Amino acid sequence: MSDQPDETGKGSHRLRFGAGLLVGTLLVAAVGHRLLTSSLGETARFGEDRRAVVSLRALTDVVARAGSGEAIRTVVAGFAKWHPQVAATRVVLFDGISLDASTDSADTGENAPPRRLKREEKDLYDRGQRLRAAIETNRAEGGGRKDEVEKERLPDGSVSLAAPIERDGEVVGMVEIRRVPPPPAPRPSLLTTLSYVVAPVLLFAVLALVIGERRLPLGVLAALLLAGTVWGYGAQSWAKLSRARTALEADVAGQVKTSAARAQELLGTLAATAAPVPETPAPETAPEVAHAVPPAPLDPASWDSDAFRRPLGLSDGAGRVDEAKVAATLEAAKTAVRQTTILLGALALVLAGFIGLGGLAALLGTLKTHRVAYSYVLPAMVGMVLLVFFPFVYGIVLSFTDQTIYNSNAPLTEIWVGFKNYVSILTDFRVAKTAADGGLVFNYQNFYWTLWVTIAWTVTNVTYGVVVGLILALVLNTKGLALKPAYRVLLILPWAMPNYITALIWQGMFHQQFGVVNQVVQMFGMDPVSWFEKPATSFFTAWATNGWLSFPFMMVISLGALQSIPSDLYEAARVDGASRWQQFRSITLPSLKPALVPAVILSVVWTFNMFNIIFLVTAGQPAGSTEILITQSYKFAFEKYQYGYAAAYSTVIFGILLIYGVFQNRMTKGTEAI
Amino acid sequence: MSLFSSRSRAGADEPPHFPMHVLLVLATLYAIYPVLWVLSIAFSGKQSLAIADVPSDPTFWDRLRAVIPWPADVSLSNFSAVFADQPFATWILNSAIVSVATTVLGVFLACTAAYAFSRFRFPGRQSGMMSFLVSQMFPGTLMLIPLYIILVKWLNLGSTRTGLVLAYSTTAIPFCVWMLKGYFDTIPRDLEEAALIDGASPATIFWRIVLPLAKPAVAVTALFSFMTGWNEFILAATLIDKETMYTAPVGLRFFVGGFSQQWGFFAAGAVIVSIPVVALFLYLQKYLVSGLTAGSVKG
Structure with a gap:
């Protein structure tokens, strides 16, 4: 309240810059803290995953070298003893579809391995087959596209990993491990973060007292303090992150080393137990027991690998970290941190400047002066922005991405494809091709086919509506006609019916076997028509439906216009000896124009977007040949789940309507001028 | 008298009303037929979309019966x-x-x-x-x-x-x-x-x-x-x-x-x-x- 008399003046610069600095530093601290927390968590998860992969790869390598099922169980038991972080291990061999070893608590007693997989365990088998298929695909393509180590995060935060067992270059089985949930990731201290807000603001308060109410020095001081805060927080975050990453690398390298030692030890046990009993191998693995060539030595350096089992190469097998390579990977992370810091700093600076230089005060002033008006508009505007304008913009943004149902959780920047969707929609002119027998075969999915159907649909429907509506209006406008109100009400009925009901009714009436339309056709001795099996007849059904429901609108509009024509005009014309046709042309038609032109414009847009009729009557049958643009884009979105492509398709529709709107606006203006 | 005079006055250039009524009745039938159709299915008490059953060797009249929107038996059971x-x-x-x-x-x-x-x-x-x-x-x-x-x-x-x-x-x-x-x-x-x-x-x-x-x-x-x-x-x-x-x-x-x-x-x-x-x-x-x-x- 104390600055109330100050309102006409400039207010306190100290207060405004102080507030700007406070908001700026708060923004930096809040966003920075969140980003740092999530980055640290991500690093911890990354390390956890890599350790898991290392132990899993070590285990699969040993299992691959174990001949019999008994040997595999020995290996798995030994592995479980050394790895308390692994909650359960299961080994599946495809030959015999068997579970050969398991430390899962469910697989004891009568479920104890070895046994055939059960029907409910199909997922497990499928997972293995997926891995086998992925490896074959990757090999055939000579690259990494499908995961060769599958990773699935379970609801409790633990990870379930699966890797293939390969023998002589062939995938013969799978090892699946489930890790215990990892300890919570380290979180940055909230107190430290808060000090990045308190310190600069306090410093500013002290220095501002010294500087006094001088705008420029105050502004420079606030900007410098803010920049310092941003830089400081960025540097601090980077230090924390890089420390975590370095520690992680050392840790993973150590894990590789211990895993190597233990794997060697397990192999030693195997050799010892396998030697005395070579004549009693498990029946289903018998052919694999004798390796044609002695197995290659273990390669621990390759265990620390990505999802395609390509070694990361950040350490050797003996626990030494390759510092140069680690530094190179850190460089990318460092650039990301720097960019984020700069972006955040710029944002905070703009915000602080806006508040400090009085922009906020001016904005608040406007809001205050017109607060009543704004409070009345606000609810509707919020609704419109959230559920109309934002979706519209979001839809346009989506049209530049490759979003489908499968990647709908991916950030948009990752699936950004630029104008690719538009190019593939608009530059594909292969509407028709010549078939073997010389006839034309149309590609009904092509944009230009659908566009042509839509235009034909719109033009024929609007023409029909105008002609029928106008004729009925002219007849109804006859003076002294009996029963006029009754006719009028009954003729409006098609417009009053909900149009989805109309569509379903007509769809039923066009039924091939029981429909009324075919009864009439047969009444005259013709064969029943399968309406929905040919593009032309299918189009006709939708057209007949829409024609039925659209003529009353034109009739009502025309009738209103006709009734407003003064009758003396006709009498004067009669006196001058004008014929009825001349009267119609020079009096009736010009008077109808002001009402009919907007009605036609409106009706064109309605028909162009008449979703329900096409969707419910023909549903695009046959083979999508009778889709119009709007139903086609729906099919792309909700039947083929190509959200990005469908959004681009809809944006094209919007573009067409926009061009039509601008064009007709100019046309009507032009005709008005004449 | 008034009817006669209105006719004589309009008779010269107003068209007769009868063809207009024919046109309007046809248009009205067109407008209300689908509505009558859905009403007769609703009151038929059956799930079929045929209004009447057509015999296996139908005559013209059987077909006509199947087009007229009046259910064979009126029933409220669908409702x-x-x-x-x-x-x-x-x-x-x-x-x-x-x-x-x-x-x-x-x-x-x-x-x-x-x-x-x-x-x-x-x-x-x-x-x-x-x-x-x-x-x-x-x-x-x-x-x-x-x-x-x-x-x-x-x-x-x-x-x-x-x-x-x-x-x-x-x-x-x-x-x-x-x-x-x-x-x-x-x-x-x-x-x-x-x-x-x-x-x-x-x-x-x-x-x-x-x-x-x-x-x-x-x-x-x-x-x-x-x-x-x-x-x-x-x-x-x-x-x-x-x-x-x-x-x-x-x-x-x-x-x-x-x-x-x-x-x-x-x-x-x-x-x-x-x-x-x-x-x-x-x-x-x-x-x-x-x-x-x-x-x-x-x-």
Whole structure:
């Protein structure tokens, strides 16, 4: 309240810059803290995953070298003893579809391995087959596209990993491990973060007292303090992150080393137990027991690998970290941190400047002066922005991405494809091709086919509506006609019916076997028509439906216009000896124009977007040949789940309507001028 | 006498009425045939979409019988079954709740915004009104995908009435705002100024003076909002996949869509759903027409 008399003046610069600095530093601290927390968590998860992969790869390598099922169980038991972080291990061999070893608590007693997989365990088998298929695909393509180590995060935060067992270059089985949930990731201290807000603001308060109410020095001081805060927080975050990453690398390298030692030890046990009993191998693995060539030595350096089992190469097998390579990977992370810091700093600076230089005060002033008006508009505007304008913009943004149902959780920047969707929609002119027998075969999915159907649909429907509506209006406008109100009400009925009901009714009436339309056709001795099996007849059904429901609108509009024509005009014309046709042309038609032109414009847009009729009557049958643009884009979105492509398709529709709107606006203006 | 004179006066250049009646009767038959058809299926008591059974070797008259919209046996069983055996009552209730909520919310939002646009001059007024108008041109499917993502994935409002109400009331806003603003503009300001001098607050003026005066326009807006909610099909079909949450349009489509062929249930349901809107529409259509054309002339 104390600055109330100050309102006409400039207010306190100290207060405004102080507030700007406070908001700026708060923004930096809040966003920075969140980003740092999530980055640290991500690093911890990354390390956890890599350790898991290392132990899993070590285990699969040993299992691959174990001949019999008994040997595999020995290996798995030994592995479980050394790895308390692994909650359960299961080994599946495809030959015999068997579970050969398991430390899962469910697989004891009568479920104890070895046994055939059960029907409910199909997922497990499928997972293995997926891995086998992925490896074959990757090999055939000579690259990494499908995961060769599958990773699935379970609801409790633990990870379930699966890797293939390969023998002589062939995938013969799978090892699946489930890790215990990892300890919570380290979180940055909230107190430290808060000090990045308190310190600069306090410093500013002290220095501002010294500087006094001088705008420029105050502004420079606030900007410098803010920049310092941003830089400081960025540097601090980077230090924390890089420390975590370095520690992680050392840790993973150590894990590789211990895993190597233990794997060697397990192999030693195997050799010892396998030697005395070579004549009693498990029946289903018998052919694999004798390796044609002695197995290659273990390669621990390759265990620390990505999802395609390509070694990361950040350490050797003996626990030494390759510092140069680690530094190179850190460089990318460092650039990301720097960019984020700069972006955040710029944002905070703009915000602080806006508040400090009085922009906020001016904005608040406007809001205050017109607060009543704004409070009345606000609810509707919020609704419109959230559920109309934002979706519209979001839809346009989506049209530049490759979003489908499968990647709908991916950030948009990752699936950004630029104008690719538009190019593939608009530059594909292969509407028709010549078939073997010389006839034309149309590609009904092509944009230009659908566009042509839509235009034909719109033009024929609007023409029909105008002609029928106008004729009925002219007849109804006859003076002294009996029963006029009754006719009028009954003729409006098609417009009053909900149009989805109309569509379903007509769809039923066009039924091939029981429909009324075919009864009439047969009444005259013709064969029943399968309406929905040919593009032309299918189009006709939708057209007949829409024609039925659209003529009353034109009739009502025309009738209103006709009734407003003064009758003396006709009498004067009669006196001058004008014929009825001349009267119609020079009096009736010009008077109808002001009402009919907007009605036609409106009706064109309605028909162009008449979703329900096409969707419910023909549903695009046959083979999508009778889709119009709007139903086609729906099919792309909700039947083929190509959200990005469908959004681009809809944006094209919007573009067409926009061009039509601008064009007709100019046309009507032009005709008005004449 | 008067009849004779009117004939003699018009006889010279007015065409005779008889062919006009023929034309109008034919047109009326065309207009009401599908309605009669759905009525006769509804009252047939059967699920078949044939009005009458056609014998295996039908004559012309058998065919004609199958076209005349009068059921072979009049029965109410479809109506009772649709409520007793099918969840149609739930669907109608859903539709009614959604439509009424849409009406209340839509009319409230539209009234306040239209009043501000009509009575106050403030920065952003022009662009605000223009943006409402332009939003009418957004194609439905372009909105459908983001709306689906926002309502179902982000707000978790899939298969709820709330999601539908939010979407419907906002889509109805622009038309209602323009319509109401036009009406508010015609209400003289003297009354409000007098009330202001008497010390009434803007809220009192709005609620106690302007709104009661604008009752006819509010009624049309309410009708429009109600019909938006009652007749909408595709958004409901997209957002709702739980059968108990269907609205009546989605439910009716459920009867005869895909491989389902329960035409009797569909027809009975269609009759029940249509009666209120058709009655309302016929009663209020002239206001709707003037509202539509006024909007389009301005646009």
